[in-house]
Amino acid sequence: MTAIRKWKPLHSQLVFDNQWCQVRQDTVELPNGKIIDDYFVHIRPDIALVLAVTTNQEIVFVRQYRHGVGKILLELPGGSFDPQVEDHLTAAARELEEETCYVAQQLTELAILYDNPVKDTNKIHLILASNAQPTGKQQLDITEAVEIELIPIQDVIGKIASGEICVSGTIAALFLGLDHLAKRSPS
C-alpha cells in the first residue's frame, strides 16, 4: 500500500481555449495541506499509436517533419481521436490507413501509456496491427507529408540503439510489441 496520496482539486479554469490548444489552470490542495493555485495542465486528445506488422515481418514506420522540435523523425503511425466518437481500435485502423495505406487483418490493444502524465491529460492507446497489407487508400491532412518506411523486425533494435528512432512513445511501443510477438511466436 503506497503512502502517496492524490491531490484534492479545488477549482479549475480554462485559461487558453483554442481549437488546437487548451490549457487549464487548477487550484489544488496537496496532501500536506498546502494550496497551489497555478498548476497548469495541457488538455490533449487521446492518441492511437499503431505497431503494424506486415505479412513480410516488417514494421510500418512513417518519417515526418515535427514542428515542436523542428526535426524530421522516424516514428510509428498514429493520431488523435475522440473516444466519444470512435473507439481506439477503429481510430487505430483509420489512422494507419490514412497515413500509410496499410490495412491490418487483426487489431489488438497492447497497452495504455502516458507521454507526459505530469502536465498532459491524454492517454496513448498502443495497438498491434497484425498481417498488415498496403491495400487501403492514403488520405493525408493538410499539414501532413509522410514517407512510409518498412523496417524488418530484426533491424528495429539497432535503429533504437543508434538514435535513429528517438521518440519515447515509439520506443515504448516497440519494446512492448516485440516482447508480445516474441512470447506469441512458436519457439
Place this chain on the structure above:
Amino acid sequence: MTAIRKWKPLHSQLVFDNQWCQVRQDTVELPNGKIIDDYFVHIRPDIALVLAVTTNQEIVFVRQYRHGVGKILLELPGGSFDPQVEDHLTAAARELEEETCYVAQQLTELAILYDNPVKDTNKIHLILASNAQPTGKQQLDITEAVEIELIPIQDVIGKIASGEICVSGTIAALFLGLDHLAKRSPS
C-alpha cells in the same frame, strides 16, 4: 535521402506566458506552399531522466502523484533543468539525489529522446547512473511527495508487460538502458 522537408517559420508569438506554462503560436509555410497561422507549440524545459543502477543491481524508481492524468505512477527519477545554467550530467546527479538521496559513481548519457516532438520543444536526456548508493540527501520541492522503490533489474520487464510501468519515457529509458547494460556485461 528523404523527400520530407521542414516547414518554413514566418512568424512566432508567445500567446500564453506564465512562469510554469508557455505557449507559442507560429505562422509557418508548408512545403506545399500553404500557410498555417495557428500552429501552437508548448515551450517546455529540457528533462534529465535518470536510470540509476544500485550496487545491488536494482533500479531506483519513484512513485509519485501525477496531476495531468490524476494517477499515482511508477517512473524513473528526473526533472527539468536549464542548459544555460547546468549541464545534463550535473542536472541528472542533482535530480537523482534530491528525489531519492541516491548518489552514483558514474554518469553516462545514453540517448536524447523526445516525448512529444509534434507539440513540445523539449529534449529528454537519458542518463545512466552506475553504482548508485543512498549516501546523499533527499530535498523535495513543495509539490513533491516521493516514494522510493528499488526493483531488481530482472523484474523490470515484467512490470512493463503488466502495465505497472506505463510512462513512455521511463519504458524507452529502460529499453535503452537494459540493452546497454547487456552489451557491456561480460557474457
